[in-house]
Amino acid sequence: MSEPDAHIPDATVARLAAYLGVLTRLSDQGVTTVSSNELAEAAGANPAQLRKDLSHLGSYGVRGVGYDVAYLLVQLDQHLGAGPDVPVIIVGVGNLGRALVNHAGFSSRGFRVVGLVDSDPALAGERVEGLPIAPESALEELIAQTGASIAVITTPGQAAQSVTDRLVASGITGILNFAPAALSVPDSVTVRKVDLGSELQILAYHHRRGPASRTAVEPITASLPPVAASQVEPSQNVSVPKP
Amino acid sequence: MSEPDAHIPDATVARLAAYLGVLTRLSDQGVTTVSSNELAEAAGANPAQLRKDLSHLGSYGVRGVGYDVAYLLVQLDQHLGAGPDVPVIIVGVGNLGRALVNHAGFSSRGFRVVGLVDSDPALAGERVEGLPIAPESALEELIAQTGASIAVITTPGQAAQSVTDRLVASGITGILNFAPAALSVPDSVTVRKVDLGSELQILAYHHRRGPASRTAVEPITASLPPVAASQVEPSQNVSVPKP
DNA sequence: CTTTGTGAAGTCGTTCACAGCG
């Protein structure tokens, strides 16, 4: 299975994104070669799993040596990336929305926040990190002008579904949802949900079980409920066992 | 399996946390009864899965009727929760850290941010939402004084591991990690990782596959790599198919 | 001799479908 176009499991895609991040850092550090052992450890994964994940894309390693960082980086980018400067808009400019405008993790991956929208008229026109906040009525226009196909929702839960419907109608195909609500979208749209409150709740649960229980957590891109639709929870977890 | 103490799969725990959030909202709205169908839809899950999840805790429903919202809420709280006002500290007071200090999703779940730490001396003493920023040297003291057992890391990636080591040494048992780094911790500590850059990358991947491919995303508490250790990625995703 | 790539086996989680109970 070295052919590129086959179906790639969701769990694998999530890990590939993590590998990409690690590779970018290694490349910046001047590292030229990595073995599956090294890369897996840096990404919090299992070496065998990493090799299998990579095998979905093709054979980019050299037996007896490992992987060329620069080359693998390019290959991963071609499979996952959408080129540099992918436009993203943020809907809901509260504390969280503001914090994400210049988020380093976004820009380092080639994403750029090109638009902000908020329903509060008092915010219209205000600038955050140099970017003006558009009124909610300008949502469709903003998407058309910026060409964004990915949106981040940081509104209160009750506003999330109506915003989502408008985003979808305007051609958005990927949504990162921080609002505490299950979004309903067509199968053609992918949703990943990040529920920070649930994250702490999960940590509290493990704590209550006592320091003795070593219940593994979910890996970043562990397993997902493979459904035809596309609501995903970003709360992926990665278990880091001690091999 | 109606006995409480059995082992609960990580995937289930993550969903239970989501159910808890939905139930709280329903309760606030005055809803007194829900069926597995209704609750599952609101949480973005499958009715059968929800019933199975709940069965890990016991039989709290009434056949032919559904679940009593208030009662189920209490039961879930007892299994997941750690009581009201669970203390949490945040290490790394950048944009993201500041945004999380008064995050509504935290307080509504009973968590309260009681301490802030940053390595930048220039920030020491500054207040965020009324809470003073402590110097890094006071980390251990802060944990001892507040009794926090859960920490949120929002530092740059390179600082994450050293901070983690100190947190663990001070008795922290749960870590929510936003830094782009795989943390190494003992089995007794649970780590959940949220990598926002990877989240967008995953969305971009699905976009590239064209609107035709309805690759399901990972469910919030889908499958995890069950390891003895406890590094989890919060990037859980939930697929929301159209039943 | 080292490290990749991968079929096969094993494990875990989700979905089905119905018995059980109100």
Next chain:
DNA sequence: CGCTGTGAACGACTTCACAAAG
């Protein structure tokens, strides 16, 4: 008669272990 609770079937992901390649 409706809806829950659950054993059993199914499917997916992970881990193993080794052949192949450099």
